[in-house]
Amino acid sequence: MKTLRLLLFLPGLGALAWGAVLFAEYAFPLRPDVFGTLGWLAAGPLVHDLLIAPLVGAAGFALSRFLPERWKTPVKTGAALTGVLTLLAFPLLWRPFGGATNPGLHDADTLTGLLLTLAVVWLGVVAAALLRRKARY
Template identity: 45%
Template sequence: MIRALFALSGLALLTYGALLVWDFATSRTVNAVQGAAWFVGGPLIHDGLVAPAVGLTGVVLTRVLPKPWRAPVTAGVVLSGVLTLVAIPLLWRPYGTAVNPGLHDRDYGAGLAVALGAVWAAVLVTGLVRRRRSARRPRAGQS
């Protein structure tokens, strides 16, 4: 019964979303082109470029890095990617989003650099702590 309610509510929301997309696409030709670029180009770029690059990076990191460093560096790479992705619209065009007073009066490049510096400092500290802990543990077969 609960699953049926979830399925029906999901279908209702899907229908509502489809109606919103239809209204957007039919309002102006520019919107239709932008919508097509978003719904077609986005998945093609993701599946053709981003996903294979991320997968290859993960495989390389797993094989190259020592075990104590794998999780921190992987988390750092993921956080760096997300932070960069969020910052791209404002780095690309200073007013790439809706204007919000007080929001656009900062240096986004410097803000991204500080955020990435904090992420990688945390990766370094975490990796060093994990390496030290793994060096203290006796190995199997040793007393």
């Protein structure tokens, strides 16, 4: 087991070192935008650990305590898909043309697409919960 961990650790360490080299090429000589980048690099994990993770944990706990058995798995799956889809759509919702333009991506209505996709996900959740049969052992 230790050998497997070492074999997984070494490529990760190499990727971390390569990322540090690329960031050093970007950051030096120091410019004002480098400090903004450092702010993003520090704020991302802090926002996740102090805000998002506790909220997701509390929501998961509440779902597992108060939902009937047949609704637990579909609703948890729908909640996870909602989080992932929202996370993917967030950059285009927040700043529609913040990055390089990608034909077919920036000319779409991101909010409408997200809402329609979430509607399909939650219709699937309702269908899965209503059609779910109790497992026999």
